[in-house]
Amino acid sequence: MTPQVKATAREMRRRQTRERILGAAIAEFKRSGMTGADVNAIVAAAGVAHGTFFFHFPxxxxxxxxxxxxxxxxxxxxxxxxxxxxxxxxxxxxxxxxxxxxxxxxxxxxxxxxxxxxxxxxxxxxxxxxxxxxxxxxxxxxxxxxxxxxxxxxxxxxxxxxxxxxxxxxxxxxxxxxxxxxxxxxxxxxxxxxxxxxxx
CATH class of the missing domain: 1.10.357 (Tetracycline Repressor; domain 2)
Structure with a gap:
């Protein structure tokens, strides 16, 4: 696999992870509001580690x-x-x-x-x-x-x-x-x- 193909695949996975986090966060926000939203619930629903949330969204x-x-x-x-x-x-x-x-x-x-x-x-x-x-x-x-x-x-x-x-x-x-x-x-x-x- 060429470096360019690897970079493209990595970028695609990154975008997919970001979209999963975004979708899980919006669902949580609808339930609890942004202030009351639990990041742990968001990352659990998205299937990612806690730090991954903050990597994508400060x-x-x-x-x-x-x-x-x-x-x-x-x-x-x-x-x-x-x-x-x-x-x-x-x-x-x-x-x-x-x-x-x-x-x-x-x-x-x-x-x-x-x-x-x-x-x-x-x-x-x-x-x-x-x-x-x-x-x-x-x-x-x-x-x-x-x-x-x-x-x-x-x-x-x-x-x-x-x-x-x-x-x-x-x-x-x-x-x-x-x-x-x-x-x-x-x-x-x-x-x-x-x-x-x-x-x-």
Whole structure:
């Protein structure tokens, strides 16, 4: 076996181990939250030694950070695909709400809240610029496109509008449990955002 083939096989095993640890950690986080998650339970479920966890992830926060990046990339890909078809700005905002609420359903309310807490934490392991977050970038571009089409007021700040809209979704989902109340609040959030953006 050549050194290159050995290196490739070793890298493949490393990636597979990392994925097993990540999957076991996410399952544990869903049950107990990140803070309450037991690394011993994670490594037992992944079938690896205790030190192997920390070789791949310096802390539990780094697991959550990887989950955030993966989920955000998936949402961005789905949103970008949606935007390829004809649509209006209200429809695009409705699609974002649907994608974020689907994320909460996939992760469960506890893990979803912890993901958001890490996203906005001053002790976040890595510091990002807003342009590192593809969902915000796509939403800003969508608001700019609607402005170019004459549907958004020229003085609207697309970045702040996109950010406040996303924060509104997160706020509703993390503070409201009733499905009916949530639906009403999210519909009002979309309507309010559209009224604030439109040319009168």
């Amino acid at each position: 802390s539990k926060e780094h697991v959550l950070l990887e989950l955030e990046r993966s989920e955000e990339a998936g949402i961005a890909a789905a949103f970008a695909e949606y935007l390829e078809d004809p649509h209006g700005l209200p429809d695009a905002l409705t699609e974002v709400v649907g994608l974020v609420t689907a994320l909460e359903r996939r992760l469960g309310p506890l893990l979803f809240k912890e993901l958001l807490a890490l996203h906005f934490s001053p002790t976040r392991p890595t510091k990002d610029d807003w342009s590192d977050h593809p969902v915000i970038v796509l939403l800003v571009d969508e608001i700019e496109r609607a402005r170019g089409d004459g549907h958004v007021h020229p003085e609207v700040d697309a970045f702040y509008s996109a950010t406040f809209f996303l924060l509104g979704i997160y706020g509703v989902l993390t503070t409201t449990d009733s499905a009916d109340t949530r639906a009403t609040m999210l519909a009002n959030l979309i309507a309010t955002a559209v009224r604030g953006l439109e040319i009168r």
